[in-house]
Amino acid sequence: MYIHSKKALGVLLILIISSPAVFAGDEIDALKQQVSGQEEELSFIETEISHLRSRLRLLTEREKELTEKLDELDRQINARQARLSRLRSDIDSVSRRIFESEEAIRKKERQKTGHGEDIQCLARAYYYRSNRNARRSWVSLIFGEENRDDFVLAYMTREPVSEYVRTEAEIRRTIEETEQLRLKNIQLAGLKRELIEIQDEFIEKRRAQLDIVKEIRQQQANRQQEISRMEEEKQKLKELIESLRYKAESLEALRQLAQDFTQGRGMLPWPVRGEVVSRFGRQRHPTLDTHIYNRGIEIEVPGSAEVMAVAGGEVVFAQEFRGRGNMVVIDHGNNYYTIYGGLDSIRKQVGSMTEPLDTIGSVSDCLYFELGRESEPDDPLRWLK
Numbered sequence: 371m372y373i374h375s376k377k378a379l380g381v382l383l384i385l386i387i388s389s390p391a392v393f394a395g396d397e398i399d400a401l402k403q404q405v406s407g408q409e410e411e412l413s414f415i416e417t418e419i420s421h422l423r424s425r426l427r428l429l430t431e432r433e434k435e436l437t438e439k440l441d442e443l444d445r446q447i448n449a450r451q452a453r454l455s456r457l458r459s460d461i462d463s464v465s466r467r468i469f470e471s472e473e474a475i476r477k478k479e480r481q482k483t484g485h486g487e488d489i490q491c492l493a494r495a496y497y498y499r500s501n502r503n504a505r506r507s508w509v510s511l512i513f514g515e516e517n518r519d520d521f522v523l524a525y526m527t528r529e530p531v532s533e534y535v536r537t538e539a540e541i542r543r544t545i546e547e548t549e550q551l552r553l554k555n556i557q558l559a560g561l562k563r564e565l566i567e568i569q570d571e572f573i574e575k576r577r578a579q580l581d582i583v584k585e586i587r588q589q590q591a592n593r594q595q596e597i598s599r600m601e602e603e604k605q606k607l608k609e610l611i612e613s614l615r616y617k618a619e620s621l622e623a624l625r626q627l628a629q630d631f632t633q634g635r636g637m638l639p640w641p642v643r644g645e646v647v648s649r650f651g652r653q654r655h656p657t658l659d660t661h662i663y664n665r666g667i668e669i670e671v672p673g674s675a676e677v678m679a680v681a682g683g684e685v686v687f688a689q690e691f692r693g694r695g696n697m698v699v700i701d702h703g704n705n706y707y708t709i710y711g712g713l714d715s716i717r718k719q720v721g722s723m724t725e726p727l728d729t730i731g732s733v734s735d736c737l738y739f740e741l742g743r744e745s746e747p748d749d750p751l752r753w754l755k
Contacts, residue, residue: 401614401618408614409611412608415604418600422597429590429593430590433590436582443572444576446572450568450572454565454569457562457565465555468551471547478544482541485531489534638680638753640669641680641739642677646669647670649667650748665742666741666750667739667750671737674732675732676731679725680708681702682702682728683702685723686700687720689716691711695712695713696711696716698716698718698730709741714731714732717730717732
C-alpha cells in the first residue's frame, strides 16, 4: 500500500527548479492585490445594496401611503354609490307618484266633466221651467203643483254642483302636489348629476392613484430583482475572495514547505472541502462494538468535488487499490507521502509531477486522506490548516 520511488529524494529539488513561479513572492503579492481589489468591489456592492434597500423601503412606505388613500377613496366611492342608489330609488318613487297623480288628475277631470254635464242638463231643465213659470201668476207658483217640481229640481241641482266644486278643488290640490313632486324630482335629478360628477372625479382620482401604485410596485419588483442579482454577485465575490485568500495563504505556506516539508505542519491546504466523518487513530467502530485503528481520516463532501494535492511531489501510485477504490499516492520528498482514496476518477499518471493545489481526481461521496513518513501515518488534522 505504501510504495515509494527511489527518486523521491530529488522530488523537492526538481519541483523548485521546474516550477519556481508557483512559490514566487510576486504571485503571492498579485493574489493579495486581487484580494484587496475584490474587497473594494465587495464594499461597493454592499453599499449599493444598502442604497437599494433604502430606496425599496421608501417605495414600500409610499406604496402603503397610496394604498391607504386608495382604501379611503374606495370607501368614499362606495358611500356615494350607495347614496346614488338611494337617489335613484327616490327618483323612481317620485316618478311613480307623479304618474299616479297625473292619472288621478285625468280621472278627476273626467269626473268633473261628468258633473259639469249633469249640471248643464239640470240647468237647462230649470231654465226651461223658470221661463214657463214666469208666465204664470205668483199665486200658482207658490201654491201650485209645478212649484213643488221646481223645488225638487233645484234640490237635485245642488248635489252635482257640490261634486263639481269638490272635484275641482281636488284637481287643484293634486296639481299642486304633482308640481311639488316634479320640483322634488328636478332637485333629486340635479343632486344625482352632482353626485355622478363627484363620483367620476373620485373614480378618475382612484385610477390615477392606482396607476402610481402599479408603477411603484413595478419599481419595487425591479429594485428587488436588482438586490437579488447583487446579492448573488456579492456571494460569488465573497467566495472568490475566500478562494484568493486561501490560495495566497496556501502559496505562502507552500513556499516555506518547498524548503522543508516539516514546515508545513498546520499549514497544508485541505484536499477537498467537506466534513470529517472518521478521525485518525484508535476509534470505536459504530456497528461492530469494537475499537479500530484509522491510519487516516475520511472527509464527506456535499455532491461532487475535485480533489487537490496538498503539496508538490511525484505521483508514485495511481490506480485502483483493494479496499480503497481508485487511489493516488504522492511522494513529497524526505520520505513524506500523502494518500487519496475513494476517488471517482484519477487525473494523474504514475511518474507525473504535481504542484500544490493541482487537481489529481474527483470524488462524490467520501475521500480517504492519509499523510505520513516512511510508512508511519500521522494525524492529517495536525498538518491541515
